[in-house]
Amino acid sequence: MQGAFMRDERTPVIVGIGEIVDRPTVPSLGLEPLALMESALRRAAEDAVGQEMAIRLLAAIDSLDVINLASWRYDDPAGQLCSRLGILPRRAEYGPLGGESPVRLLHEAALSIARGQQHICAIVGAEARNTLVKARKMGIELPWSPLSQSAPRILRGEEILRRQSVKLGVDQPTTVYPFYETATAAHWGLSPREALKESAELWASYSQVAEANPISWLKKKFNADAIGRASPDNRMIAWPYTKLQVANPTVNQGGAVLIMSLARARAEGISEDRIVHVLGGAKANEPRDYLDRDQYYRSHAQEAVLKAGQAIAGDRGFGLMELYSCFPCVPKMALRSLGGAGKISPTVTGGLTFFGGPLNNYMTHAACSMVSRLRTDRGVGLLYGQGEFLTKHHSLVLSTDRPKRPIACWDPSVQASADSQRCPVPKFVVRYTGRAALETSTVIYGKDGQIVHGVVILRCHDGSRTIARVPADDPQTLRSICDPDRTPVGLEGTLLQGHDEVANWSVGSD
Numbered sequence: 001m002q003g004a005f006m007r008d009e010r011t012p013v014i015v016g017i018g019e020i021v022d023r024p025t026v027p028s029l030g031l032e033p034l035a036l037m038e039s040a041l042r043r044a045a046e047d048a049v050g051q052e053m054a055i056r057l058l059a060a061i062d063s064l065d066v067i068n069l070a071s072w073r074y075d076d077p078a079g080q081l082c083s084r085l086g087i088l089p090r091r092a093e094y095g096p097l098g099g100e101s102p103v104r105l106l107h108e109a110a111l112s113i114a115r116g117q118q119h120i121c122a123i124v125g126a127e128a129r130n131t132l133v134k135a136r137k138m139g140i141e142l143p144w145s146p147l148s149q150s151a152p153r154i155l156r157g158e159e160i161l162r163r164q165s166v167k168l169g170v171d172q173p174t175t176v177y178p179f180y181e182t183a184t185a186a187h188w189g190l191s192p193r194e195a196l197k198e199s200a201e202l203w204a205s206y207s208q209v210a211e212a213n214p215i216s217w218l219k220k221k222f223n224a225d226a227i228g229r230a231s232p233d234n235r236m237i238a239w240p241y242t243k244l245q246v247a248n249p250t251v252n253q254g255g256a257v258l259i260m261s262l263a264r265a266r267a268e269g270i271s272e273d274r275i276v277h278v279l280g281g282a283k284a285n286e287p288r289d290y291l292d293r294d295q296y297y298r299s300h301a302q303e304a305v306l307k308a309g310q311a312i313a314g315d316r317g318f319g320l321m322e323l324y325s326c327f328p329c330v331p332k333m334a335l336r337s338l339g340g341a342g343k344i345s346p347t348v349t350g351g352l353t354f355f356g357g358p359l360n361n362y363m364t365h366a367a368c369s370m371v372s373r374l375r376t377d378r379g380v381g382l383l384y385g386q387g388e389f390l391t392k393h394h395s396l397v398l399s400t401d402r403p404k405r406p407i408a409c410w411d412p413s414v415q416a417s418a419d420s421q422r423c424p425v426p427k428f429v430v431r432y433t434g435r436a437a438l439e440t441s442t443v444i445y446g447k448d449g450q451i452v453h454g455v456v457i458l459r460c461h462d463g464s465r466t467i468a469r470v471p472a473d474d475p476q477t478l479r480s481i482c483d484p485d486r487t488p489v490g491l492e493g494t495l496l497q498g499h500d501e502v503a504n505w506s507v508g509s510d
Helices: 003-011 033-049 051-059 076-084 101-114 127-137 163-167 173-187 192-211 224-228 262-267 300-314 329-337 359-377 413-420 473-482
Strands: 012-021 063-066 089-093 120-128 236-238 252-261 278-284 318-324 380-387 392-399 434-445 451-460 463-470 492-496 503-508
Touching: 012 033, 012 101, 012 262, 012 359, 012 503, 033 051, 033 076, 033 120, 033 252, 063 076, 063 101, 076 089, 089 127, 089 359, 089 392, 101 120, 101 252, 101 359, 101 380, 101 392, 120 127, 120 359, 127 252, 163 463, 173 192, 173 236, 173 329, 173 434, 192 224, 192 329, 252 262, 252 359, 278 300, 278 359, 300 329, 300 380, 300 392, 300 413, 318 329, 359 380, 413 434, 434 463, 434 473, 451 473, 451 492, 463 473, 473 503
Parallel strands: 063 089, 063 120, 318 380, 463 503
Antiparallel strands: 012 252, 012 278, 120 252, 236 434, 278 392, 380 392, 434 451, 434 492, 451 463, 492 503
16 A cells, blocks of 8 residues: 555646636736736646645645746746745746747646645746736736846747848748748648648638637638638738737737646545646657758658657557647648548647737647546547747647656657657858749738738759748739649749849849
C-alpha cells in the first residue's frame, strides 16, 4: 500500500479549469487582464473543490505560471496576481512568448509533480485587447493597473529574421504562414483552389465547435464559402488567406488550469470522474528564422512531437484533439502527420479565428475544453500547440484512465529525431541577378483590399536561396503566383536588383 501511495503522490492530474469572457458595454467597464486571470483562477479552484473550499485551495498553490501578456504590460504580473488572490506560492513565474507555452507549462507542471518538486500548480493567462482597441479609438483612458515602464518588450521580427524579410513585410504570422500554405498545396499535389477548399471546409468545422462553446468570441457558424471567398466583410489578408482564415487576437478572454498529485486530489475529496491524468508529451523546434529551414511543405519538429504523442497514447489512440489553428496550414500539416486521424474533429475549442485568439493563451482555453470533454466522453485527448512561425512545437496527451506506468520524468525533447530528418539548407544570398525558380510565395494586401506587393522565396540557379519582391505594377507575375488553378511552385523568373536592397522578381523579364 505504501508503494501505491507514493505513486499517487507523484501522479499528476488536472483537477480544475476556469474560463471567462468579458464583453463590456463600454470600454471603461472592461476587465483588465489581471482581473480576468484572477477570475479564471478562482473559477478553476471552485471547479476543483467547490466554492466553500476554493480559497483554501488557492492558498495551497505552490507553483504559479502566468502566460506571457501582450495587450497590457505589467511590472511583475505573477506577483501582482498573487497579491490580488492573497496567496504566496513558493514559485511564481511569468512565461516567455509562444503559442505553445500553455501546453509546455502544463507539461512542466506535471513533471515537477512527478519529480516531487511541486504539489499544486496553476497555469493562467488572459488578454483584453478588444477593450483596449475600442478605448483607444474612442480616446478613453482605462482605469487599469499602471503600465510597466520596465517590463520585457515583445520581441520584434527584426530580432529573429533577416533584414530583407522585415523590409518586405513578411515578418508577421499573417504574412509568413501563407508561405507554408502555398508550398504544402504543391507538395500534396493540390491546386491552390483545391487547397483553399480544404482550408475553408476545415475552418467551417472549427466554427461549428466555436458556436457551441460558451466562452467563444464569435458565436456563429460560418460555411466554407463565406470563409474562403473574399468580400467586403472578409477581405484578403495575404494570399491565399482571407480575414476569416487568420487568428483573431481582438478578444477579452482568460483561462486557468489547476494540476496536482493524485494523492492530493483524493485528499481534497475530488471525485475520480473529475480527474484527468497527464500521460506525457514532447517538444521540438524549427530554426527560428524561417529562411534557415530546409523547405516549407513540412515541419520536422511538428511531426516529431505528434508521433511522440501517438506513441504515448498507444493502441488507444486519440478520441479528442486540439490541433493549433492560427492558420489553416498548421492543422492541415498536423492531420497529415497523424495519418489523417480519421473522423476525429481537430478541435474541442473552436479555433483561434472563431473561439478567439488571445495570443499566447489560446491553448490554456484548449486545455479547459479538453478536460471538460474528457470528463464527459472519457478516453484520451491530444493537445498540440505551436509558436512563432511554425517554430516551437509541443504535444501533451491527457487521459481519464490512470496510466499503466508513471509519467516519464526525463527531458521530453524529441529534437534529435526532428533534426535527423532535415535536408541540407540552401545558402541564403542577399544579392543575386539572373534566373531563379519559385520555392513558395504570397501576396500582401492592404486594408483597402489593394495589393501592396508579392513576396517570393526563390531557389537560384547556383543552388542558393533568396527572397524578393513582386511589385504591385507587375500584374503578369502577380497573376501567375495567385492563379487558383495552377501552383506557382517551380515557376521560373528573373531577378533584378531593386532600389532598396531588395530584389524584384518577374516572370516576364529575360
